Amino acid sequence: MALRESGEDYLESIYVLSERQGIVRSIDVAEYLGVTKASVSKAMATLESNGYVEMGKRDVHLTECGLEVARQMWERHCFFVGLLEDAGVSAEVASQEGCHMEHCLSEESFEKLRAMLGREDVAGPTTEA
Amino acid sequence: MALRESGEDYLESIYVLSERQGIVRSIDVAEYLGVTKASVSKAMATLESNGYVEMGKRDVHLTECGLEVARQMWERHCFFVGLLEDAGVSAEVASQEGCHMEHCLSEESFEKLRAMLGREDVAGPTTEA
């Protein structure tokens, strides 16, 4: 409910980092996203109160609900980044811009677009920078 | 400079409305975008001070600079809406979601994407709802 673009970004980064390193701390998220730890702290409080994450003593992890959103965002991220790279956009720019495109579509529209463009599924989060 | 997503939306709507009806007033923009006239008033003040629009007694029009941005946004809008419609998304949803996608890409990336997907140019603003 009421999940904004920035909230989706936080969930996605927790997902990617947890695949990459297991335990995820706020500071990892802050570094990954390039925001301050204060921003992460604030965002985590909101996400927790909405049931997307749970905070341990010194780690954060996704709830089932948060994981679902995060996976979906990551899937879209890979899709758009791959699409842009195939179009000739540099990996760095594609990643930056794909980050925004991934929040624009409903689930239904995204599936239709993917079906039409017929791209193969890409590998998991550990393959990305 | 420093044109945000909302600023681009305002410029685009002025462009579309001017093609459709000639003279554009603040209230037309407000209705088109679904915001209050106070919001339009504020936004127009900013856009005018940045040289994107000029305000007459009771109308708004784009400067050359504003027109360039607006045309570019409209072009992208049509591109993404067409893409989504071809994928099977309803016209209404495609229009809503295309509205967001059009702000995600740099000029360069957009051109590359368009070249790869090889879509034909679409008609002008008067063909849209």
Next chain:
DNA sequence: ACGTTTTGTGAAACACGGCTAACTTTTAGA
């Protein structure tokens, strides 16, 4: 020409999402 309706503006408030700064708590090294 007058009054009503429509349109535009200004002030104050809010939500959001970021920041810094100061503080607390935890971790970890010597």
Next chain:
DNA sequence: TCTAAAAGTTAGCCGTGTTTCACAAAACGT
């Protein structure tokens, strides 16, 4: 173990872009 560094939190601020409400100014019908 004790102290210093790292991590997390809290409070307060800022910029953006909305809103509502009150008001001003223009347009229009009769």
